[in-house]
Structure formats: structure tokens, C-alpha cells
Amino acid sequence: MRAVAVGQAELKLFWRNRTALFNSLLLPLLLAPVLYSVDADGVPLVVGLIGFALLMAVYYNLVTTFVARREELVLKRLRVGELTDPEILAGAALPSVVVALGQMVLYTVVVGVITGVALPARPWFLLLGVLGGVAVFVLLAAASSAFTRTVEMAQVTSLPVLMACMLGSGLIFPLSVLPGGIASVLKYLPLTPVLELLRAGWADGPVLQPLIVLAVWIVLGTYAVQRWFRWDPRR
Amino acid sequence: MTAIEVRGLTRRYSGGFEAVRGVSFDVERGEMFALLGTNGAGKTSTVEVVEGLSRPAEGSVRVLGHDPFAERKVVRPRMGVMLQEGGFPPDLTVSEAARMWAGTLTSPRPVDEALSLVDLAHRASVRVKQLSGGERRRLDLALALLGKPEVLFLDEPTTGLDPESRRNTWELIRALLREGVTVLLTTHYLEEAQALADRLAIMHRGRIVAQGTVSEVVDAYPSRISFVPPPGIALPVVADVESSGRVTVRTNELQSTLHELLVWAQHHNVELSGLDARSASLEEAFLAIAEEAA
Known part of the structure; x- marks a missing residue:
């Protein structure tokens, strides 16, 4: 795994970057009370926190990371080395993903202990949801970076995905409060199937459809990255 | 290989x-x-x-x-x-x-x-x-x-x-x-x-x-000999004259042209001040090529 060398360097950079630290580590903690007030049950809180980790620690962080490395000409430099293109992207994404996974485990354990959430009856759906979610949001971050000229602009260019996922995937309020027509459309957002799979880890729920939606997003994301990802700055 | x-x-x-x-x-x-x-x-x-x-x-x-x-x-x-x-x-x-x-x-x-x-x-x-x-x-x-x-x-x-x-x-x-x-x-x-x-x-x-x-x-470009001759003297070689009075001779045979010039100068007791003789340089070739191609 040669990409790990890039990942280790990225991890050092992550610890030296206060904005990234705040967005990934502290922001979710500030949101916990909001999520907790929605539903006093522990499972939606765990699911919500995992969703936020995917959006902030994986997606938003990686949009800025990919843009920063591109503008610093780091991606261009890496590209004349021995790594393949997917290895370069994976290396750059590695620390954000590791940090996000660590948070997810931490939240689950802490919330589980406090609220007495039972162990998931079907943990493999939980695992599929997390891994699929990580894949989708790494790809979406790489695709979004192509439309982001500067690190500052990432705050704007990441909004469509962030807002759609926060409001439309049942993260802040359950989709059941929306009219049926709208709710059925929102099922196709990238975060919705992830959350559905996470919930399915604890309780019976639809599994096949979210898996298909997730797979389609992974295919679309891969295509978008191959088609639009930029390795050097716009001139 | x-x-x-x-x-x-x-x-x-x-x-x-x-x-x-x-x-x-x-x-x-x-x-x-x-x-x-x-x-x-x-x-x-x-x-x-x-x-x-x-x-x-x-x-x-x-x-x-x-x-x-x-x-x-x-x-x-x-x-x-x-x-x-x-x-x-x-x-x-x-x-x-x-x-x-x-x-x-x-x-x-x-x-x-x-x-x-x-x-x-x-x-x-x-x-x-x-x-x-x-x-x-x-x-x-x-x-x-x-x-x-x-x-x-x-x-x-x-x-x-x-x-x-x-x-x-x-x-x-x-x-x-x-x-x-x-x-x-x-x-x-x-x-x-x-x-x-x-x-x-x-x-x-x-x-x-x-x-x-x-x-x-x-080698495709000429060598140069340049110097300042005393005013009003007729040179034995073709030369470009600058406004400063310095003249430049371009030649493909640096050694023989220089020899000819020095023999002439000694014979006529002429001083070639600031004498400078040099083979064509890459810089000269480069500038000439850029100029030709423009």
C-alpha cells in the first residue's frame, strides 16, 4: 500500500490544520444536542451523528483537501511519480476517512452507553452503510473539487450537497413529516440510502432499494471523477 | 541504445x-x-x-x-x-x-x-x-x-x-x-x-x-571579430560599423580572417583597440534562429 505514505503525510497536515480539526472533530459535538432534541431515542442520534461525520469529516474536508493539494501543485507532482491516480486520491482521502470512522465508533459507543442502545441486530447492514457512505462521499468530494477554484470557494461549492443531504435525508427532521411524493424523491439523495442502511442495522427496514441507490451513486461518482477531476490548477 | x-x-x-x-x-x-x-x-x-x-x-x-x-x-x-x-x-x-x-x-x-x-x-x-x-x-x-x-x-x-x-x-x-x-x-x-x-x-x-x-x-553561424580602428582608415575586410565607431567582422573562418587582419594592422602600424575575437556561441545561434523563424 504505497498510498499509505501519502496518507501519513496527509494525517500530519490534518493535525496542523485548525479549520479541518474544528470541522471534523468539534462541529459534530455541537450538533449532538440538536439531534438529541429531535428524538430522545438513541438510535436516530447515532445514525444522525454518523451522517454528519460523513458530510463534514469526509465530504466537506475532502473537497477542501483536494482543492488545496491541487492548487499547491502537490497533485501534479504526485502524478509524475509511481503512484496510480486512484492511489493518489485514496492516499489524500485516507486520514479524513480514518478520522471519520474513529468518530463513528466513538459516537456509537458513547451514545450507546448513555442511552442504552442495544447492539445492532444486523451489524452487516450498518457496515455496508458506513463503507458505502464513505465511498460515495469521497467520490462526491473529488467531483465537487473539480468545480471549486479555491479552498475558500469550497464553502460555497459544497453547499448543494451538504444542504440537500442535511435537509433531505432525514438527518435533522424525519422524512415522514413530508408529503409522500416529496419523501419518495428524497430517497434518491446520496445520504438517504446510507441512513436507511444504518437504521436497518437495528430495526427491520428496506434494504434492497437503498443498496441499489447507493451503488448507483458510487457508479455516478466514479464516472464524474474520471470525467471532471482536475490534477492541476485552472489557468 | x-x-x-x-x-x-x-x-x-x-x-x-x-x-x-x-x-x-x-x-x-x-x-x-x-x-x-x-x-x-x-x-x-x-x-x-x-x-x-x-x-x-x-x-x-x-x-x-x-x-x-x-x-x-x-x-x-x-x-x-x-x-x-x-x-x-x-x-x-x-x-x-x-x-x-x-x-x-x-x-x-x-x-x-x-x-x-x-x-x-x-x-x-x-x-x-x-x-x-x-x-x-x-x-x-x-x-x-x-x-x-x-x-x-x-x-x-x-x-x-x-x-x-x-x-x-x-x-x-x-x-x-x-x-x-x-x-x-x-x-x-x-x-x-x-x-x-x-x-x-x-x-x-x-x-x-x-x-x-x-x-x-x-558552427552554422559566423564567428565575430570586433575592435575600434583609428578614424578614417580603410579596412582590408568587410565590416559592420556601429555608431560608437566599433566595427564587427563576421566570418566563417575565424583563424585566417583574424590572421589577415593582424598582419595588416602590423604592416600599417594600426592599433585595433578593444580587440575581441570569438567563435559563434549558442546564444548567437539561438538569437539568429529565433529571428529567422519570426
Whole structure:
């Protein structure tokens, strides 16, 4: 795994970057009370926190990371080395993903202990949801970076995905409060199937459809990255 | 044996602009080949295709017998690249950046050794953002050398270096050439090409307009003799007269023309003040070519 060398360097950079630290580590903690007030049950809180980790620690962080490395000409430099293109992207994404996974485990354990959430009856759906979610949001971050000229602009260019996922995937309020027509459309957002799979880890729920939606997003994301990802700055 | 073979290389950008138009050259094993040209001549566009960063629109490229774009996996472990503009994360230290790079390579040399080669060992714990422009170039060179490359690409390696660092870099490159490393250099310092290159090509507007050894390229241009003669005297040779009174004689036979001139001067007891005789230089050839082609 040669990409790990890039990942280790990225991890050092992550610890030296206060904005990234705040967005990934502290922001979710500030949101916990909001999520907790929605539903006093522990499972939606765990699911919500995992969703936020995917959006902030994986997606938003990686949009800025990919843009920063591109503008610093780091991606261009890496590209004349021995790594393949997917290895370069994976290396750059590695620390954000590791940090996000660590948070997810931490939240689950802490919330589980406090609220007495039972162990998931079907943990493999939980695992599929997390891994699929990580894949989708790494790809979406790489695709979004192509439309982001500067690190500052990432705050704007990441909004469509962030807002759609926060409001439309049942993260802040359950989709059941929306009219049926709208709710059925929102099922196709990238975060919705992830959350559905996470919930399915604890309780019976639809599994096949979210898996298909997730797979389609992974295919679309891969295509978008191959088609639009930029390795050097716009001139 | 040929290390790099370029045939009819054409590169087009998405807007349709042809940056490189049918360029062909060979670089032999252990040789240094320099690509010269004015800004925008297409040097970097050419080198990027040879490095395998992009596929040629037309023509073919072989590096160590392989297609550098399609067979990246085979070629990359055997080559080292110093881009004209490459970057490192500004918040990594020099040794962290070098260690990251070493971790991506098949058989890297020790990081300390690579940093010592470019005189950066004493800056190992300094953040990249605190390096001077010249130090950053040397770090880039250190990374290019980390993989013990057989073929080395240097795109304007000494731009931004002070004269001493430039000399040191030249010495380092000479040592690599002695070890048998093949080097493809682009530069706009003509004395750099003259000092280091076995053969060179001069590019202008996407084409190679002159190619060969330094002397082959330069020999096509006349040598110059210049001096200030006493006023009102008739010279035995054809000369251009400048407003300052200095005259310049252009000749393809420097030795015999100079001899003729000196014999004449002694015979007539004429003093040729500020006498200067020189063979054609690469600079002269370069300027003449750029002028002709314009």
C-alpha cells in the first residue's frame, strides 16, 4: 500500500490544520444536542451523528483537501511519480476517512452507553452503510473539487450537497413529516440510502432499494471523477 | 541504445491550440539532451508528453522502450521527474515531504542521502513554506533523484537558483551523467545547455528548428571579430560599423580572417583597440534562429 505514505503525510497536515480539526472533530459535538432534541431515542442520534461525520469529516474536508493539494501543485507532482491516480486520491482521502470512522465508533459507543442502545441486530447492514457512505462521499468530494477554484470557494461549492443531504435525508427532521411524493424523491439523495442502511442495522427496514441507490451513486461518482477531476490548477 | 525516442509528436490543447507540431528526437543512454526555446516554444508541453502525463495527439513516444502513458507502471519506477512547477504541502517539513515521496517508490535511496546530494540536509526540519525559491527547486530535484532513476527529466532545474547553487547543481548533474543516467533537460539558460548537453534541439513555435551537438548547431553561424580602428582608415575586410565607431567582422573562418587582419594592422602600424575575437556561441545561434523563424 504505497498510498499509505501519502496518507501519513496527509494525517500530519490534518493535525496542523485548525479549520479541518474544528470541522471534523468539534462541529459534530455541537450538533449532538440538536439531534438529541429531535428524538430522545438513541438510535436516530447515532445514525444522525454518523451522517454528519460523513458530510463534514469526509465530504466537506475532502473537497477542501483536494482543492488545496491541487492548487499547491502537490497533485501534479504526485502524478509524475509511481503512484496510480486512484492511489493518489485514496492516499489524500485516507486520514479524513480514518478520522471519520474513529468518530463513528466513538459516537456509537458513547451514545450507546448513555442511552442504552442495544447492539445492532444486523451489524452487516450498518457496515455496508458506513463503507458505502464513505465511498460515495469521497467520490462526491473529488467531483465537487473539480468545480471549486479555491479552498475558500469550497464553502460555497459544497453547499448543494451538504444542504440537500442535511435537509433531505432525514438527518435533522424525519422524512415522514413530508408529503409522500416529496419523501419518495428524497430517497434518491446520496445520504438517504446510507441512513436507511444504518437504521436497518437495528430495526427491520428496506434494504434492497437503498443498496441499489447507493451503488448507483458510487457508479455516478466514479464516472464524474474520471470525467471532471482536475490534477492541476485552472489557468 | 536509445533511452528516449520521440517521433512526430504533436500536442493539441482542448481549445484546439497546437503547442507541439511534429517534433522528433532521440536521446541515447547516458547522454544529456537539452531542449531550448523561447517562452511558449513548446518545451514543457513536449516534455510533459514524454513524461507520460498526457497522450500525444499524433506521433509516438518511447521511454526505455515503453509507452510512458499507457505503460506508466513499467516506466515510472525507472524515471525521475523535476517539473517546472511542482508542489509540496507547505506545512510539511523538508524531510517529511521527502519521506512521503520515498514511501511511494519501489527502491528509494535513503532520504538523508538525497537531501545531502542537493545540499538541503541542514534544512531537513524546516517547513516547505519557509524555504526560498531556490531551496524549493533543490527539494524538487532531491525527490526526482530519490528513486535512483535511469532517466531524469529536468524542466528548468536551475531557475531561481543563486550562482553558487547553480554551479553545485551542474556538478551534481555531471556526476549523474558519469554514472550513466540519461537526462532530458529544458532550460532557457543557454550557458547551461552549452556546459552540460551532449546534444540539443532548439524549439520555436512548436517545432524543432535546429538540432545536433552544440558545435553542430553553433558552427552554422559566423564567428565575430570586433575592435575600434583609428578614424578614417580603410579596412582590408568587410565590416559592420556601429555608431560608437566599433566595427564587427563576421566570418566563417575565424583563424585566417583574424590572421589577415593582424598582419595588416602590423604592416600599417594600426592599433585595433578593444580587440575581441570569438567563435559563434549558442546564444548567437539561438538569437539568429529565433529571428529567422519570426
